[in-house]
Amino acid sequence: MNQPYIALSIVAPNGTRIAQGRKTLEVRSWQPEQLPLKDIVIVENQNYLTQDGDEEPGLAVAIADILAVHPWRKDELEAACAGYWAEGYFAWEISNVRPINPPAAVMAKRKIYFIEIAHP
Incomplete structure (x- = not known):
């Protein structure tokens, strides 16, 4: 059964680096509207999504928490x-x-968005 999660897309290979524990900071030009972000799904994709509405296929590679910025x-x-x-x-x-x-x-997708995946 699928469950809803918040998600953040990250260009390859950095989603994999997060999943491996090698990347412990994600650098962005913006801050989330609220913290903490618990159980956020890290989605790895191939291209920077720069315009509102941009999206492309990706892979959910990890679930993480973002407690501070x-x-x-x-x-x-x-x-x-x-x-x-x-x-x-x-x-x-x-x-x-x-x-x-x-x-x-x-x-x-861009920014923080919602997805549904099977509970890992």
Whole structure:
């Protein structure tokens, strides 16, 4: 039976890096409207979704919690698996990561959105 979850799409290979515990910060130009975000599904997709309404097939690769967000710092490149640092972004602290194995096919959309998947 499928259950509703909130979801966040992340461009490959970073969804997999989150599922593996290698990426502990997600860097975004915006902050969520409310915290904490518990049991958010990480959906890995192939392209940046930059326009309202953009979506594409993706894979639900993990369930995680985002308990805090702070201004991204220069010393957090490795935790974010980032190649460069830029001012004005926010670091979303990823914790309690539970990989979904096997990953489930779902749609990837912009911002935070709702999906339904079988309870992993």
